[in-house]
Amino acid sequence: MEENNENKYLFQVNLKGMIELLSEHIYSAPNVFVRELLQNGIDANTARRSIDENHKGIINIYLNKVNDTPQLIFEDNGIGLTEEEVHQFLSVIGQSSKRGDFNEKDFIGKFGIGMLSCLVVSHEIVVETRSLLKDKSVCWRGKADGTYTVETIDNIENAGTRVILSPKKEWLPLFEKEELKKNVLQFGNALPITINFITDEGTEVLVDKDPVWLNKESSKEELMEYGRKTFNINFLDAFYLHSEKGEIDGVAYIMPYKVQFSGAKQHKIYLKRMYLCEQANNLLPEWTSFVKCIINTNDLRPTASRESLMDDDVMKEAKKELSNCFKDYLKVLMLSDIKKLSEIINIHHIFIKALAVEDRELLKMFIDYIPFETNKGHMTFLSIKTYNDIVYYTPSLDDFRQIRRIAGSQGKTVINAAYSFEVDLIQKIKIAFPDTRLEKITPQDILDTLSDVVVSDDERYQQFETRANELLKGQYCKAQLKQFDPIDTPAIYVANDEAMSNKNIQNLSNSGNPFAATLHNFIKKEDNMPTLCFNKDNEIVQNLIAIEDETLFNSVVHIMYVQALMLGGYPVNKKEMTVFNDALYQLLIMGMSNFIGKFDL
Helix, strand or coil, rough: CCHHHCCCCCCCCCCHHHHHHHHHHHHHCHHEEEEEHHHHHHHHHHHHHHHCCCCCCEEEEEEEECCCCCEEEECEEECCCCCCHHHHHCCCCCCCCCCCCCCCHHHCCCCCHHHHHHHHEEEEEEEEHHHHHCEEEEEEEEEEECCEEEEEEEEEEECCEEEEEEEEEEHHHHHHHHHHHHHHHHHHHHCCEEEEECCCEEEEEEECCHHHHHHCCCHHHHHHHHHHHCCCCCCCCCEEEECCCCCEEEEEEEEECCCCCCCCCCCCCEEEEEECCCCCCCCCCHHHCCCCEEECCCCCCHHHCCCCCCCHHHHHHHHHHHHHHHHHHHHHHHHHHHHHHHHHHHHHHHHHHHHHHHHHHHHHHHHCCCCCECCCEEEHHHHHHCCCCCEEEECCHHHHHHHHHHHCCCCCCCEEECCHHHHHHHHHHHHHHCCCEEEEECHHHHHCCCEEECHCCCCCHHHHHHHHHHHHHHHHHHHEECCCCCCCCEEEEEHHHHHHHHHHHHHHHHHCCHHHHHHHHHCCCCCCEEEHHHHHHHHHHHHHHHHHHHHHHHHHHHHHHHHHHHHHCCCHHHHHHHHHHHHHHHHHHHHHHHHHHHCCC
């Protein structure tokens, strides 16, 4: 179908609405205007160096007072703009001078909206500029209402551009001397240019040399001191990062204390040496949470707000190369500083485990040094395999809590593999070290090893199990007399996953839910119930067997039941808590009655 140009119109842009969009939704803070002005100065000098490779760029920042109101001037000695370019690049939203004429990848800004950030904090932007290519100076004035003017002015002595801002009343704090210096250093401390800060008190050089972390000649001491000042942390160590993909260079600092795997990861990320953000989302692997990084990239792409990086194919390749930097660092430590490596593994073993899961070579190198939580305390894998023919593990924290004492009394070493990556790591160990016997253990396995008591041989034992089973039926639990060590443990609660599932279904089926009556059909095996194992040789249990008073017997059994739940790390529901409180109350009443009876005249 032929296009009808008579019905074709141009979109109109509401500049005021655009500024509100920038301030409220695109830019996270109003101080980004400082970054945008620095960026324009850097890009102007980059363009000039494409003509004169010996050009030395300078940005002068003037903070003056005009009629008791601050006036801020950002002045650069870059390529400048002609009158035609002023109309083209300053007055058309989305148009950038970095497109087409020069190598775009050399420039920080490319979206053509950066200058608008100045209208967030100032009613007007004044740009005075002289192009290196034309002997004529022009002044452009842009206002938040969408109007602008362009006029010829007396010739500026040298090529370059100055941007003049006067703050809105609500943003006066951003134009105070110390606040302005702080923001300039935050965004521009790594820029390859001299930045002078000029007030009526004199000139202060804020930036004039490469930062320590981008200088490969920096000593370890200099890197560590820079990291301490930047993050206010005394790090364990530091090492360089590099990736050809994304043209990335930087430094990683090892944290001196444990950190959460899912905690916020704050770094310092720079784009073409301009500060970008604190987050390195998808650039660094999840297991790198034990470091803080300072990174510069020259080739990864920013979002429009330039407050994060775009997750694209180049970033994915860069992530692989940065991962290798971490692995190479640990390999070097293995050969050069085993004490430092042991210290890092001891503090950050959860992250080293995650790394070992994905890298078989590192697994073989580091496995002996990696600690695990066991029922005998924290032990390195070397100690675990040296002193045990069979190493047991459980992926359930509740199961570990339940069986650790009993397994220990039987001489078994059990690894608590309930933490992140531990089960995966154990599976990798099985493959990499087939001679090491690693076996999963469950509470049911422990129950099967407990010595049975032949209750039919003693009428007291029969009566005890009958009475206890009848009482615990209300808790969906069965009772058994067993013999086990340690003897000072009166009872243990044992339940596999199926038994716990059956218990939960049983509890729900007894609730007031209209569908509850049908839930009983989902119980897999009626006889698969949690078991409360009473230790026949325990003194408390022996006395309990002899109790004939029904109220006292019931109270003690209920207290031992809830106590065993708690010791095993199982949840205690409202019904069980009520039973426990009632039992304590009954014991208290009986004790008070006996006490009063003794003094009854």
